[in-house]
Amino acid sequence: MSMTALAAVAQEKVITHPQGETTISGVPSKVLTSDWATFDNLHALGVPVAGVPASNAPSYLSGFVDADALQIGSLFEPDFEGIAASESDIYFVAARSAKAYETAKDILPTVDLSISNGAIIEGVEANITKLGDIFGLEAKAKELNDALNAKVAEVKAAAEGKGNALVLVTNAGNIGVYGPDSRVSWIYNEVGIESAMPKVVDGDHGGDTVSFEFILETNPDWLFVVDRDAGTGETAGAAAALLDNELVNQTKAAKEGHIVYLDPQAAYITMHGYSGVMLLLDQVLAGLNS
The missing domain is CATH 3.40.50.1980 (Nitrogenase molybdenum iron protein domain)
Structure with a gap:
């Protein structure tokens, strides 16, 4: 195997999530999500988001949505044609959009970040850690989770x-x-x-x-x-x-x-x-x- 091929294999990561496993290659550059909580988490980590739900962003997030961001359908019904045409590197679903996973996974690498309402803090921390791993932002993820744990304790x-x-x-x-x-x-x-x-x-x-x-x-x-x-x-x-x-x-x-x-x-x-x-x-x- 050539050095180039070895490097390509080394960059691959398998991401485990509630609906299975998703293999990604390298650090995703163009990112889509049909879930505002995931947008929130990506923003907290400093990851730009290229495609967002067509519904209005929650007011506390509205100032952070790129004016040129693609609108990729509703929270419940994503625009799969638009998603396919976007040539993005990764797509995140969760909660209301989780059912889109079965269709989306055949279009581009798709990760479900749904969590249980019975363990919300634990789930948020796990998703921040997972996103930190995906984007090579492990230190930032730890910083965020430490702040969350400190706030809960307070x-x-x-x-x-x-x-x-x-x-x-x-x-x-x-x-x-x-x-x-x-x-x-x-x-x-x-x-x-x-x-x-x-x-x-x-x-x-x-x-x-x-x-x-x-x-x-x-x-x-x-x-x-x-x-x-x-x-x-x-x-x-x-x-x-x-x-x-x-x-x-x-x-x-x-x-x-x-x-x-x-x-x-x-x-x-x-x-x-x-x-x-x-x-x-x-x-x-x-x-x-x-």
């Missing part, structure tokens, strides 16, 4: 002795409770805040449906709120208006000023993005320390 320390909580999601005038398998499960699982509702059945969009009477009866020390309407581009501030009522205002959380409204797009749209999770952790920390 929030966990601030939460000690602060009581229990309900994590609410509001959706078109309805209220649900998010639990240990939800989009913001790290509030319970990693930060260690006890749920005021012992057994939560997590619904994908609206959580475990509850009433204002239930919130007062449960009387949590804290309310952390995800405004789904604002997260999906509907009426901003709907959650605050909905929860400003006689029953909720009698709770310990309301009386103590312990209602924290989480960034709706980081919590509902990206969920697994590095800077989004850091933003949400900072919001919880600010609330706990208020």
Whole structure:
């Protein structure tokens, strides 16, 4: 085998992910993703992204999307023709776009970065590490993960002795409770805040449906709120208006000023993005320390 051939083989990497293994050759240059959390992670690592979802970027990321970036279809329905024509080196799917993997893998090297909602922090760290390996940015990945671990530890320390909580999601005038398998499960699982509702059945969009009477009866020390309407581009501030009522205002959380409204797009749209999770952790920390 020639030296050139040996070098080519040496540059190949096999990337293991939830839907199998993907072989890449060298460091990818032109990068596509149909997942905003992956865009978030790539941006945190300093990796330029050439193709992004056609949907509006979450507001906390919007300033970082290249004006000339290819729009490669929706979160659920990627534009495979556009992806094929782009002559890109790698394509990332996750969460809503994970089903695209079966088609995309025959077009170009495709990696699924989906993670479990039951272990979000662990999953974000694993994806940052994996992307660091793919792009030769191992030191930067470690720096990011060390900062994330330190932030989680800081929030966990601030939460000690602060009581229990309900994590609410509001959706078109309805209220649900998010639990240990939800989009913001790290509030319970990693930060260690006890749920005021012992057994939560997590619904994908609206959580475990509850009433204002239930919130007062449960009387949590804290309310952390995800405004789904604002997260999906509907009426901003709907959650605050909905929860400003006689029953909720009698709770310990309301009386103590312990209602924290989480960034709706980081919590509902990206969920697994590095800077989004850091933003949400900072919001919880600010609330706990208020």
